[in-house]
Amino acid sequence: MPANLPNPADRPNLLGLTPPELAEALDGHFQARGQPRYRGGQVREWLSAGDARGFGEMTNLPLRERDALGERFRLEEPGVDTVSESADGTVKHLWALRGGEVVESVLIPAGDRLTLCISSQAGCALRCRFCATGWSGFGRQLSTAEIVGQYRASARWAREHGRGRVTNVVFMGMGEPLANRKAVFPALAILNAGYGLGARRITVSTVGVIPGIEALARRPEQFRLALSLHAPVSELRAELIPLEKRYPLEQLMAALEAFNRKGGRRITFEYTMIRGVNDDLQLLPRLAELAVRVQAFVNLIPFNPIPYVAWKPSLAGRLRAFRDGLERAGVPAAVREPRGRDIDAACGQLRASRRPDLTRRPVINEPGRRFGSIESP
Numbered sequence: 363m364p365a366n367l368p369n370p371a372d373r374p375n376l377l378g379l380t381p382p383e384l385a386e387a388l389d390g391h392f393q394a395r396g397q398p399r400y401r402g403g404q405v406r407e408w409l410s411a412g413d414a415r416g417f418g419e420m421t422n423l424p425l426r427e428r429d430a431l432g433e434r435f436r437l438e439e440p441g442v443d444t445v446s447e448s449a450d451g452t453v454k455h456l457w458a459l460r461g462g463e464v465v466e467s468v469l470i471p472a473g474d475r476l477t478l479c480i481s482s483q484a485g486c487a488l489r490c491r492f493c494a495t496g497w498s499g500f501g502r503q504l505s506t507a508e509i510v511g512q513y514r515a516s517a518r519w520a521r522e523h524g525r526g527r528v529t530n531v532v533f534m535g536m537g538e539p540l541a542n543r544k545a546v547f548p549a550l551a552i553l554n555a556g557y558g559l560g561a562r563r564i565t566v567s568t569v570g571v572i573p574g575i576e577a578l579a580r581r582p583e584q585f586r587l588a589l590s591l592h593a594p595v596s597e598l599r600a601e602l603i604p605l606e607k608r609y610p611l612e613q614l615m616a617a618l619e620a621f622n623r624k625g626g627r628r629i630t631f632e633y634t635m636i637r638g639v640n641d642d643l644q645l646l647p648r649l650a651e652l653a654v655r656v657q658a659f660v661n662l663i664p665f666n667p668i669p670y671v672a673w674k675p676s677l678a679g680r681l682r683a684f685r686d687g688l689e690r691a692g693v694p695a696a697v698r699e700p701r702g703r704d705i706d707a708a709c710g711q712l713r714a715s716r717r718p719d720l721t722r723r724p725v726i727n728e729p730g731r732r733f734g735s736i737e738s739p
């Protein structure tokens with residue numbers, strides 16, 4: 363390797379550059395090599411079309427220019443560790459990252475939509491009680507290139523396997539995206555402006571990182587926000603989501619109201635229903651009140667059992683009662699079945715199964731308890 367070339371690991375990964383950064387890097391590179399300006403556009407097209415796995419496949423560039431790109435930059439996606447296909451059409455990829463970490467992404471077909479759920483962290487530090495990723499602990503932050511790489515590789519897999527085009531992206535995989543804003547925000551810009559995915563087709567899901575919600579509200583693009591609410595009162599929420607103690611529900615609602623005032627950015631509440639834990643009908647009026655305040659759509663999701671707690675999903679009748687009660691209060695709501703149960707699809711479970719050191723936590727034999735003492739609003 364010539365002395366003036368960067369080590370392979372130090373070469374910038376083009377997948378992690380925002381459109382202006384990419385244009386600057388490529389224009390500078392080709393200009394220094396005496397190449398015409400359109401060369402940068404050719405590379406950008408190969409990147410956004412998503413077909414090229416490496417510079418060698420950019421066949422409309424002269425061979426020596428493909429070699430030169432490889433000496434200056436990287437074009438590196440996460441490697442495939444495992445692909446699992448569910449009977450319901452859900453497809454889960456487990457991606458192998460540099461340094462031995464693994465993360466998941468999931469393709470979820472529904473009607474004419476194909477939603478990709480991607481990860482923003484390897485593991486998660488926030489330790490929500492109902493979440494396999496939380497139980498598996500925090501590994502590290504993902505880079506922008508690793509986030510965009512999941513999209514690019516998953517979208518290509520979908521095209522090559524007759525599943526069509528990815529229409530929506532949700533940051534609901536492993537990790538709390540607003541706790542990795544340094545990598546996630548550029549990734550949002552790249553997916554939107556670089557890969558042409560409309561901002562309203564990209565949803566950032568959070569358990570309530572208020573500074574992150576405020577930062578997202580300041581962005582000009584109308585990305586959507588999903589709040590993992592899971593309980594409409596602070597005391598109960600803190601039992602499920604430790605972050606509630608740092609960012610309590612009332613402050614969180616104020617941040618959501620400010621987000622909502624920006625207009626054009628729909629908020630969704632995610633409410634995982636756990637039998638005997640957060641499905642008491644007394645909670646319903648309070649849930650409806652919160653949703654009305656920020657015009658939220660409520661997704662009611664039966665708890666997907668994980669190995670670490672003995673909780674069970676709410677019964678179907680209770681899920682329907684919540685949905686009907688919300689609709690009577692003027693709140694749009696839907697019951698969502700968890701997808702891909704037969705492929706162990708609860709977020710974080712594949713990582714835990716791949717890392718035996720993460721699976722030795724004791725099962726908490728907690729059959730659930732009623733929160734009947736919580737006052738009705």
Ligand code: SF4
Binds near residue numbers: 489494569
């Ligand atoms: S629900 Fe989200 S924030 Fe909570 S532990 Fe799981 S990945 Fe982390």
